[in-house]
Each structure stands twice: as C-alpha cells, then as structure tokens.
Amino acid sequence: MIDQIELKNVKITGGYFYEKQQMNENVTIPAVYKRFYDTGRVDAFKLKWRNGEPNRPHIFWDSDVAKWIEGAAYSLIHKRDENLENLIDSIVADIETGQTPDGYFNSYYQTVEYANRFTVRDNHELYCAGHLMEGAVAYHKATGKRNFLDAMCRYADHIADVFTAPDRDKNFTTPGHEEIELALVKLYKETNEKKYLELSKFFVDTRGTINLGTQRQDHLPLREQTTAEGHSVRCLYLFAGAADIAREYGDEHLKKACEAVFENVVNKRMYVTGGIGANFAGESFSYDYDLPNELAYAETCASIAMVYFCQRMYLLTGEKKYMDVIELQIYNSVLSGISLYGDRFFYCNPLEVHPERRDNYSSDRRAQFAPEYERPDYFNCSCCPPNLVRFIASLGQYMYHVDSDKIYVNLYNSSEFNYNGVKITQETDYPRDGKINFKVSTNKPINILFRKPDWRKGYSFDNATLPFTSDDNGYINITIRHGGDYQFILDLEMPVVELYANPQIHYCAGRAAIKRGPIVYCAEGIDNGTNLKSVVICKDADYQCEQSEINGNEIVKITCAAEFMRETADELYSTTPFKTESGRLTLIPYTAWANRGKTEMNVWLLK
Amino acid sequence: MIDQIELKNVKITGGYFYEKQQMNENVTIPAVYKRFYDTGRVDAFKLKWRNGEPNRPHIFWDSDVAKWIEGAAYSLIHKRDENLENLIDSIVADIETGQTPDGYFNSYYQTVEYANRFTVRDNHELYCAGHLMEGAVAYHKATGKRNFLDAMCRYADHIADVFTAPDRDKNFTTPGHEEIELALVKLYKETNEKKYLELSKFFVDTRGTINLGTQRQDHLPLREQTTAEGHSVRCLYLFAGAADIAREYGDEHLKKACEAVFENVVNKRMYVTGGIGANFAGESFSYDYDLPNELAYAETCASIAMVYFCQRMYLLTGEKKYMDVIELQIYNSVLSGISLYGDRFFYCNPLEVHPERRDNYSSDRRAQFAPEYERPDYFNCSCCPPNLVRFIASLGQYMYHVDSDKIYVNLYNSSEFNYNGVKITQETDYPRDGKINFKVSTNKPINILFRKPDWRKGYSFDNATLPFTSDDNGYINITIRHGGDYQFILDLEMPVVELYANPQIHYCAGRAAIKRGPIVYCAEGIDNGTNLKSVVICKDADYQCEQSEINGNEIVKITCAAEFMRETADELYSTTPFKTESGRLTLIPYTAWANRGKTEMNVWLLK
Secondary structure: OEEEOHHHEEOOOOHHHHHHHHHHHHHHHHHHHHHEEEEEEEHHHHHHOOOOOOOOOOHHHHHHHHHHHHHHHHHHHHHOOOHHHHHHHHHHHHHHHHHOOOOOOOOOOOHHHHHHHOOOOOOOOOHHHHHHHHHHHHHHHHHHHHHHHHHHHHHHHHHHHHOOOOOOOOHHOOOOOOOOHHHHHHHHHHHHOOOHHHHHHHHHHHHHOOOOEOOOOOOOEEEEEEEEOEEEEHHHHHHHHHHHHHHHHHHHHHHHHHHHHHHHHHHOOEOOOOOOOOEOOHEEEOOOOOOOOOOOOOOOHHHHHHHHHHHHHHHHOOOOOOHHHHHHHHHHHOOOOOOOOOOOOOOOOOEEEEEHHHHOHHHHHHHHHOOOOOOOOOOOOOOOHHHHHHHHHHHHHHEEEEEEEEEEEEEOHHHHHHHEEEEEEEOOOOOOOOEEEEEEEEEOEEEEEEEEEOOOOOEOOOOOOOOOOEEEOEEEEEEEEEEEEHHHHEEEEEOOOEEEOOOOOOOHHHEEEEOOOOOEEEHHHHHOOOOHHHHHEEOOOOEEEEEEEEEEEEEEEEEEEEEOOOOOOOEEEEEOOOOOEEEEEEEEEEOOOOOOOOOEEEEEEEE | OOEOOOHHEEEEEOOHHHHHHHHHHHHHHHHHHHHHHHOOHHHHHHHOOOOOOOOOOOOOOHHHHHHHHHHHHHHHHHHHOHHHHHHHHHHHHHHHHHOOOOOOOOOOOOOHHHHHHOOOOOOHHHHHHHHHHHHHHHHHHHHHOHHHHHHHHHHHHHHHHHHHOOOOOOOHOOOOOOOOHHHHHHHHHHHOOOHHHHHHHHHHHOOOOOOOOOOOOOOOOHHHHHOOOOEHHHHHHHHHHHHHHHHHOOOOOHHHHHHHHHHHHHOOOOOOOEEEEOOHHHEEEOOOOOOOOOOOOOHHHHHHHHHHHHHHHHHEEEEEEEHHHHHHHHHHHHHHHEEOOOOEEEOOOOOOOHHHHHOOOOHHHHHOOOOOOOOOOOOOOOOOHHHHHHHHHHHHHOOOEEOOOEEEEOOOOOOOEOOOOOOOEEEOOOOOOEEEEEEEEEEEEOOOOOEOOOOOEEEEOOOOOOOOOEEEEEEEEEEOOOOOEEEEEEEEOEEEEEEEOOOHHHHHHOOOEOOOOEEEEEEHHHHHHHOOHOOOOOOOOEEEEEEEEEEEEEEEEEEEEEEOOOOOOOOOEEEOOOOOOOEEEEEEHHHHOOOOOOOEEEEEEOO
16 A cells, blocks of 8 residues: 655755745745734733733634644754744643643633633634644654644543543534544554544544535535535545545545545646635635636635645555646645745635736725735735645655555655665756656665656656556556666656646636646736737747746746737727737746736636 | 707607517516515505505615606607506605605605605615606606696705705715706706706716715716716716706816716727626726626616717717617617516626526625526616616607707617608618618708618618718718608618627637627527537638527527537546537527526627
C-alpha cells in the first residue's frame, strides 16, 4: 500500500517551490502572525478577554492560529528558528494554562459563553479543536516536544467522552464545520492510539443520519453520497477524513462514495484552474457545469481541501489521477490565493475580473457577487492566509510517496529525497521548464516511478541504458536492479495548448483557455488594454514563450496573435462588425495575476 | 411645431396592434382588475381599512388602480362599454367621497398614517396623485365626464398650496417617486389652467438642488445632467416631464439636458431589445456599456417610460430618431412584458435565461439576480401590468403626429386616421411584413411624411406618379397638391440582419443578435435543445423566414444554419474541440419568448 513520507525526508532545494517557501518563511509567516497578533487572535489564547473589551474572540479564531502554528512548525523541520519556536511555545503554554481539567480548550467559548460549549452544532468548535490537533502533530514532528501533543490528546479524549456518551443529544453527535475527522486520524498516526481513529470513524459514520441538509453535509450518510454538495471546504475536509477511514478500515463502501464524489468534482464541478466551489451562496458547490467565471467563488481553502482529499484518495487507491489534480491545484488555484510578494491574499479566485464593474456596483451587489480585483492583506474570516502558510510549508509532502519496493515521484521540483537508503535528487526549473535532472543513489534494488502528468504531450528519457516501462498506470517505471549511483534526464514536452470547455459550461462558450505544462494562463489589462472579453485569439495563434518576470518573480510569458477591438465606437449596436486591430496578446500564469494594480483579467478568451 | 393627436383621431383596425388591443380588452383589462380587486386595491379607495384587517393599503396602490383606469378609459374611446364605465365610476365615486375638503386623496395615508401626509419624501404619494390625474384626464377624454377631472384639479390645487408655500421644508419640496411632473402637464393641457404647468415646472426646477443622490434624481439640477442615473423609471418619467416643460417654455438649457440624457441612454446604456436599466440594485441604470444579458433588470415600466420620454423629445425637437427608439421599444422590450395570451407579466426582461440555474440557485441569489423564466400572473409590486394596460390601449397615439401643413406617419399598422379633413388608411401586416397599403382622402393640399425606420435596408413606393423627397430628415415626404383620393404602397425591405455589439459590452463579445424589421429575435430551448449559449450560427447562415404561430399568435419564424453541441461529453475540458452537429436553428420574436413553458432563451448567439 502506498504511503506518505515524512516532511523531513524531503528537502526542497531550489526552483519554484523553493521560491514559495522562502517567501513563506520571510514574508508570509511573519505577516500572518502580525495580523493575528494585532487583531487579538494570539492574546485570545490567554483567555483574559472580558465582556466590553475590544477584540472579542470569535468562534473560528483558534483555527486561524492553529493553522499558522502548523505551517510555522513545518518550516522548522528543515530550518530551526528559535524566535519562531518561542512564539509557538508561548501560545502552547497559554493553551496548557487555559485548558480545563477535563481537557477542553476554546478561546471563544471559555471567555464568551462557556455554558454553551458543545451545544451549538453549527459553530466551529470541533473544527478549532481539530486544527489545534493538526498543529500539535506538526509541532511534535518538527521539534519532538510532546506537551502540545499531550494537551491535544487530553482534549480528544474529552471530546470522545462527550460525543460518544450514550445519552448524547442526537442533534449534535457530529461536529459542525468538518475537519476534526482528518485531524483525529493524524493524531492516531502520531500517537498510535487507536481510540482517535475510532472517534474519527464515529463522526464519519454518524454524519448524514439526521438529514440536516447539504450545507451541514447531512443530507445523506457518506456511504450513500455520489455528488459533492454544500459548503465546498466542509465537504472536502470531511471526505478527506472519510478517505482516511476507508483506507484504515478497508471500507469498500466508503471508498466508492469517496471515488464518486471525486469524479463528480473533477468531471462536473471544477474550474479549469482547479477552482472548487462555484457558488457564493453558502460558499458551496453549484450544480453540474455551473461554473461562472466572473462570479466564481473558488475559495483558496477549497483548493487546499481538494489537495488534502486527493492525497488521501491516492493513498487509498494508488491511482495517479489524484496526483494530477493535486498538481493542477498547486500551480493554479491554490497559489493564486497569495500575492507574489507573499503578504496579500485572495479568498475567492475568479477567472474573469472587470474592476470597473466592481467599482460601479452598489455595495450590496459588489460585496456579494463581484469578485475582488486586488488581494487584500487581511480578511475578518481569515481562514485562507494561514491555510496557505501551512500548505506552502508542506509542499514537499506531495512530491514523493513510497510503497514496499517502490518510490513514486509525483511532483517535480529541485529537491533531495532520503528514505530507507535511497537518495533521489532533482534539479529542475519545473514548471517553467519541463527538463528534470535526476540523480539516484541507492543501496538496494528499487523501482522508481515517475508520474506522467496528464497535461503532457510527450516525454523523453536521455539515458537509454535504463530499462523503463512507459505505461505503468500513468507512471514511467524505472527498475534499478543493483545499488549504485545513477543519473538521467526526464524531459517533458511543454507545448502551449488550448483547452476547450464542455459545451454544458455556458460561460466558456466560444472560448479557449491557454495552458502550458501544468500552468493555466490568463490575460491582464495592464499588458493588453481593455475589453479583454472581446479579444479574439487568431486561428493561427503563433504561440511564443519567453522568460520574463513580474515583481522579481520569474515567469514564462506567452504571446500570441490576436485581434483586438481597441477603437471606441459611438454606436452600441451595428449591422457591420466593429473594427478590429491585429496585435500580440500577452498571457501570464494565472497565479501571477493581480500583482500590478487594478486591471482587467480573463482566463477564457474568444477563439 | 409638431403636435400630438388625440386618441380618438386614430382607430386601429387590424393587424398586430389590433391583436394586442383585442387581447388587452378581452383578457388583460379584466384580469388586472380582478387581481386588484382580489388584493384589496379597489376597495382601498373606500378608505374603510382599519388597523388589524387584511389587505392593508400600500403606498403605491392608488397608482396601480389609476393606471388601470387610464388604460380602461383609452379602450372606451373607440368602443363604449357600460360595465367597464360603471366599474370606473364606482372608483371615482369613492374618490369623491373620500377626498378631504382641502382636496387630498390617498388610500394609504388616509387609512394608515394620515398625520404623516406630505412628510415622507421617498414615498409614492405624489406619484399616486399624478397617476390619478392621468387617469382623470383619460377618463374625461373618453367619456366627457368632468367629475374625476375636477376632483383631481382640487387635489392639484392643494398640492400647489402645500409645496409652493414659502415655509415649506426644503427637504421635501419635490415629489418622491417622479411622475407628477408629466401628469400636471397633461392636466394643464386638458384644462388649460396654466397653474398646473407652473407647478410642474416648479418641481422640475427644484429637483436636484439639495443633493440627495442619484436614486432620488437629486444628484444635480436637471439642466446640468448629462447621463441617465439612478432608478430608470423615475429618471425617465422625470425627464419626460422635463421635455414637456422645455417645450412649453422654450427652455433651451433644459432641452440640451434632455438630449444629453437621451443620447447617453441609447448610445451607452440600452439593450439591443430596447431594455432600459441594467442594474437590479435600485432598479437603476448601470454605468456605460454594462449591459449583462442574464442578470438584466430591464423593467417593463422602464421601456414604457422611455417611450413617454421619447415621444415628448420628438414633440420638442421634431427629430425622427426618437420615433425609431419608440418603435424599438414597442416591438421588443415593452411587449415582452406580457404573455401572448395577455394575463401574465414580466417585471424584468432578461436577454438570456437558464431555468436550471434559477432553480438551483439558493433563494437569496435567485430572488435578487437570476431572472424569472416564466411570467407570473401577479406581483406585489404591480406597476408593470396596469402600465401595459394603458400603454397598449394608447398605441394609436404614437402612430401619427401633426404640424400645421404636415402629417407624420411614424408607425405602421392597419388603421384609420381622421384629422382636419384628412383621412389616412393603412392596411398592412407590419411588422410581420414590410408592405403597407395607404389610402389618402384629403380636402386640401397636405404633406404626408412617412418615417423611414432606422432598421430598414431599402424601401420602394409603387406609385411613381407621386412626387416624393426621399430624404427629408429621415422621412419620405409626399406632397399632395390637390384635394382628392390617393392610393399607394410603401414597401419596406425586411431582410434578416445580424447586429454586433460594441466591444465595450463585454457580455456580447463574439456574438450577434438577429433582427428582422423592428423585431429582435431570440432562440428558445423548446425549439433548439439545450446549451443555446454554445450554439454557433454558421458563417453562411442561410436565414429563412416562414409564417408560423405560437399559441394562436401569428409570428414570422426565422431559421438558420448553425452548429450545435448536442453530444454530452464526459470530460470538463479538452485540448480538442468538443464535437458539433450541423442543424437549423429556430428563432422567434423576443416578445414571444416564455410562452411555451420553462425553457432556455438567448438573444445573443455565437457567430
């Protein structure tokens, strides 16, 4: 069975992921901490807030800080940082001080309405608990310190006591905002205490038995679900936990439901960027093929949740397609959530933006339906920024997976992987370039499987002396029969391709999206002028790639032949087509948009 | 100076307008009365409602009934109907009974909050008064009975006393919802009492002097306005009144502002159907070129208000372009507001509808932003149905205009026109056919000017013996030098044309709208299957017209060659275009949409 590796087994050494991790360590981790400190989220852990004071704790604040701790902890694995460790230790000390004798900790309930703990199902109480557990597991892995982990075990024990009690009100037998299910599995794996796995299974089994509707993921028992419904982050965190349970218990029913939900998302309800959850109302999945570009919700956290779900599906099934989706998410809809400098964030990730529209809309319409065109530095509901912190810090975790005699190389980035006597080194500028230099040192025979990305046109290996199978379920399988040192180059062709949308996606009719390698491109007004929606890519598009940069970040820019409608005409409608002008259209990676001020943006272009 | 004719001078005798007037008399007038009776609007005039009872009067109810009276009165001009007259007399009697000694009448204020009359500027108090005046003028014209007119003169006198009093609070010196301005001009014309014209001018002059914002049409004095802002019905009713004032007082400043607002609407802010007011928020004009098709507001009343404004601009300037816009409005966005049977109504007139989207949206999003896909038989805010009643009953009023030695034929429909010794008879199936048979009997020399519609490709006159000037400011000018009987045929070519949208209208990029004569066409799912947004009209479209019908209503159907995307594909995105299928696309007049059940609709098609 395919297994995850520990983050310590992979060190990212250069290239794209390295740039992001450097940004995370130098800018994002301190910036998010500062915001959380300034808004009272950090001090809330001291439980000293009293009625009438500013910065009243909010029901989801603990989760914000917990995600930040988790991300900061991951960053400590390869680079100790005493100051950062002290910041975390101080919060952990507050938790230990504040935790009640029965193990409970929640900065909102303990200061605002203690009497109501574990009574309001829709609140984020167990979501906060789960995130604290994830933070504790990460911090234990990073530092070996047990106190945070032990505190969270006490909390988990308490939760088990409360929720599995036979007289528990059946209307609140499952958590509100999902997440604790996957967190308990992590706690189980870190402590080897099976009771945490069992509690997770209890939550997964109980969900959907009282018919509270899709937003609460309670419209059907999980094993009967076939579509992704309701709040997209809740849904995917829950199914990530469910995939864990299916794997741990060999539960075929649950596995089938997880597979169905995945297929529904990727074949009916996912943006070309990987964006998840089209519908503003309830931050939810819309119905099949309803993927509006301008009014896209596509929350950054939903794409991160999709990665969590996909990795667990990969561990459950071993099927490569899950890793393809992870790659799509990372290089597009996850990293579009953060500015290139690292201190500003998108909650929503629309595929089309017209700043003039947003500026002209009345505030009610704007707030609800027109997307932001510039990343703010803070949201009141601040789930996405710390989610990006922990996600970027843990990128290494998605690169390699292992089985008894196999190593799967799933993502390509300069890195060193060390595991059980096998060392794999990658040197590459992927995804800006498709060429990857591999060095392998092994003390034993091993199969190394290289993922063939689903976007690839072709690939080549330059070392013909290596035996390889070209079609091992989507992997290139290299069998190394003897210990020793090996070198070879994998070269993935990266032509520019046009993607067409299923005709049932009405919003993309007549249009194409441009992709190179795993990167989806977009056009911005700052490069191309206004009225991007009217620009037509020529039949003979003559795509050209060139190295470029935005705000010091290296990108591959694409240009192509296009017809622009630049002349302003007096009339609104005409029986003769309006005049066009030939020119070159500039496209940049979707993740790089909105880094140069207020400007139009469009992914789907007339073709 | 060009002048209006009285409705009694024109009798519609057949064809399209006749069908609509028959429907209005037989179905719409009784149906709207019944709804108003059932909801308590009629009995409200008895002022007997008391706190706690059902059917509490609403601030705009009087206007609903008044518009119905106005429409019913117009229908009486050419066909007396004792029952209908009795219904109106009974309401008028209630008004006379209920009117206070000082002349005030309002069924809401007099029963719900009498103490607050004339204190809440945003309410529809003077709007109701104005509509009652319009009803009274119409009823006087139709029956010669003076009592309703006299009652409304007393009310107008009272309003003048209150609002022009020197100590009047300057925050409520102008009406809330506009309309009384144009109503007072009508009252002046019917009574020849100049004080009503002066009161109208007072309201027009005072508007915009206290800066209450665009929604209250109070962002700028009218003479300084250059764009159409705020609530579209309010704006256009107000500017209709302003155009009256500009004409009556020869006010060049005001005329220029009216012209600027008109130009802004037709060149920047009007749908291809004539739809007015794109923005749901505040039922308002959006900014230039922001004309979303699916989320169009385009209220039926706003198109009717546009006709009122345009006719007054025509009277003010004599320029033909205003009549072109009136024709566009009538045949498209006005009559799309009523079902072909005549008993169901659209408030909003979107250019693109996906019933599945509406059904799947959460109720908050649906209610605010996704258009209705079937006409309901009633709205709580029921301004549009009685507005259609009075508009359809008064269609004759837009057909002919007169000057000292000229008669302008502005709209084409089978009709008899009698005025000052000149009789003009039209026989035609316009707009289904472009051929119009004219007979003229005159006892004196006369110039008859026939409007050349702005959509025309060519025209011909079959009587070469008639001298005519082909380019008299957009009219064909026939000079008849001697009294006598004349016959001739005007034949307007009606090819199918494709209209392209200004590239700044992003929503229409890559698309065309199909028009024949004054009629804008649309495609419905019931004829063409789903995914209309993906259907591509072929380069060689091969447009064919054929006589057809929908629910017994004669229409000209258009078919053309198109590529359909009918196959359902498994994948969401593909590097190869999805498979298309050649076929014929069926198009029907936009006004005929949504008469055959729940189905997709689209005006702008890929081309």
